[in-house]
Amino acid sequence: MKSRRVTQLASSLRPSTSLCGRPVRPVCNNALQEHIRRQASAPRCIHGQPARRSGAPSNPAIKFPCLDALETRSATLEKQAASARSDQSGPEPSYTVGATQIHHCAEPLLLDHGGLLHEFDIAYETWGDMNAARSNVILLHTGLSASSHAHSTPENPQPGWWEKFIGPGLALDTNKYFIICTNVIGGCYGSTGPSSIDPSDGKRYATRFPILTIQDMVRAQFRLLDHLGVSKLHASVGSSMGGMQSLAAGVEFSSRVGRVVSISACARSHPYSIAMRYVQRRAILNDPNWNRGFYYGRVPPHVGMKLAREIATITYRSGPEWEQRFGRRRADASKPPALCPDFLVETYLDHAGEKFCLTYDPNSLLYVSKAMDLFDLGRENQIATAARRAEYHTPGTTPAARTGSPACTLTLPDKPYQEQPESAMLTTLDAESLPHQGVPKPPADLVAGLAALRDHPVLVMGVASDILFPAWQQREVAEALRQAGNKMVEHHELSEVQSLFGHDTFLLDVENVGGAVRDFLG
Template sequence: MSVPRRLEASFRQSAILRCPSLTRRPRLPISQSPAASTRQQSSQALRKLHQHAPRKAQQAAAVEIEPDFLIPEPTNPALSFPCLDAVESRSALLSRRSFAGPEPSYTTGNHLNFHSHQPLLLDWGGILPEFDIAYETWGTLNQEKNNAILLHTGLSASSHAHSTEANPKPGWWEKFIGPGKPLDTNRYFVICTNVIGGCYGSTGPSSFDPSNNERYATRFPILTMEDMVRAQFRLLDNLGIDKLYASVGSSMGGMQSLAVGVLFPERVGRIVSISGCARSHPYSIAMRHTQRQVLMMDPNWARGFYYDRIPPHGGMKLAREIATVTYRSGPEWEQRFGRRRADPSRPPALCPDFLIETYLDHAGEKWCLEYDPNSLLYVSKAMDLFDLGQEHRNRINRLRQENSGKLQAFLDGRAIPSDTSDDICNLTLPDRPYEEKEQEAAIDAGEVETNDSHEPPPDLVAGLKALTNTPTLVLGVASDILFPAWQQREIASTLKRTGNKNVTHIELGEEKSLFGHDTFLLDLENVGGAVKTFLG
């Protein structure tokens, strides 16, 4: 809406009265005015400083007004934001490329595929009518089929743990698998899968729903670690493997490895859980929550229906940067980066400036188009829901029993009963906001449960009772901030409390490893050596 001329004149007169230094001068073409000349010089100097053109948004903000008085120059020039320019440029590029098909394709090369025609009932009531499991193998399955090791992945890893003839690209555990290595392929038949919910060949949100041949997107059902394990055991059934020699996993894989022992204790001989936990704790839940939030707030996420459009690469980049902060450690970064800046000769900038910032920026940029954003949401949520305590297991078992009718209806070709609650997926906030309480007051009110820090929770002891007779290696890293070493101590002490006499607990101090949570990917000597010794 335009401003009436009379009001416009009034505004100008008022401005002059408030600022006597604004004296009227003859009108000049803007390009010839002293102010424009100064602005042009400042802009040129700024471009030279950052080697990047100012953002179009900044140029557009400098609206050309026909002034009757001189507009004072700002004290300082505006900063440039090459990091934001890069995100905008990538969006523009992806916008042009989206006409050619989905972006990106998410693949790591050739792999094997198992297709289950039988439906899978999930813990929280969802149903997968059929599903694919992408997997790769190394070594030879012996005649008795008793030398198989199931290797579980971290959150964003594919089945490509080691190079194969079909896919010679190095895998994420390349140095740990092979003849004479910790997972010795002269002795063992190693199987690694991409979890359901993932995007590297297994059925996930980017897959097509067979009922309507449309992408699941956020119509994909909520998953749990146990759902992923049940799908893996469908593959083992297909391969004719009744009992695993061992279940091995790190990070999220360490959680799955324990879940194997709880769900199928009679089908696994040994358990290896590295940098994992028996239940997710608030800190790791909080960090994954923030990753999901920045991703979901990217406008390109579009409630999960971004396929064949511009993907939410900006949100994914930020999510990965947050994750990277938790994957490595302070001591390592102190040695690698310290407080050094990328270019001390330049003035400080709000874009990546310190070496650690440029490292995080690179990590996010490299990964933001390599993994399906919806898979990140679903798989990370499954990690949050992980709890092997007996109370939680009882609740899930009751829920599965209640939902068994859904599965039978599907098998019978009848309409699947829908949830009757209209707000089943809605968050209901309390009437009164959460308030911090003083510790003494909370204790006096009897609202805080006290427990000896050396005594495992009884609920967890009951939940892990199935592992009483299963030899287990639990390995933790002191510099790990995402899965702190006390969580592995909790697993070990809980297993011992169940009566398990074959628990091996190893904790790598900072003198042995400064790599934090990522130690399991990097430390062949300490992590690999412990695994090799335990497997015998």
């Protein structure tokens, strides 16, 4: 018996293994009792993992102040909507930046894809003096979301989006020229757009507004020029979407345009920029407050609008600039990492979205960005558009007949997109048409489409750090013009040494961009 008890005691003191696989050291006397107590209170584990206890969580939940801010704004806008419903004013902003001049055109405007504006407004501002012959007029075209306020005026002293480029001795010299800048139709800064009232029924257009093209915008601008008695422009000038409009003005009204300036633009939209604008539109369409465009008088889709602007901002500025400006620095390295804006570049994007989300109409962004996607100055597209417009002009044509459908809607393809083997894709591509570092060979269709500008002095500018409208696209425009017979093409490309600001260089570089424009205009 004594031998058995000794054996049992020795066994109890022999190193053993816990249920969790951890070795247990030999213990005795009071230490043994303490060890047993601790083992009993320790959490059990299953399959080598500690079992979780009920009660307090292992870690606190992460806080999301960025989402709190969005929810607070939604609640505030909802309260404004509720209090405003009695007077039908709604909570949406006025989408304006100050006083403008308004030209009301009572003659209908037929649009390229069959839509019709029975009447429309064009908001515009002017600088300088028009000479007696009305021959010193420059039409300045805007980017996607800009207003007509390119420079301060006595009625609106706030700095404009091209403030340092307009004035005595500057790129657009007001001692020599009379400058006109309009808000495009489809916009929301005074010109007729989706947020405007449809005179047919007294209600907002919303998504009953017709699909636009860049050429439609230009035709509306020339209605204004007709009103002002301007038969021919000294120059058509624009950057980004404005550069598209400038080229379109020269092609569409070649006899009424003297010189053409196109900065950081293209003559046909390309897949990358189309894709980026598509994602921006999806951010808006997926916001539950968008309500298929009928959000006026309600909470606008400010969350989707903010995200859309953040996506856009990524394309507007360059990687090299951001490396210098932000690097990998966090807003506050002393705090734990967050899922809300944390790195400096994230806070920059957040700020850009905040500034924009309630200052531009989301529906206008949808329509104007789609017009950019549709842009193509190729000859085939011009012929197809002319034929379509001729059909729409047929007397007695109804809106349904013009659009081909009573719903006037776009549909998804019958079959979804199917991936193609890479080898098959490569065999279908024309290697000479692919973008590269040299001078691209423009397609014959584009050369033919730009033939209307063969006798016009044209300035084409690009920026090497631009990722939205890469410099090869401006090289394509210049080369297409030359192949069309134009011997008066000037092409300038700013290197990354000259500008790290990417697409937004046209807003910032007074010396290089402004200097080239001033010299070209004479």
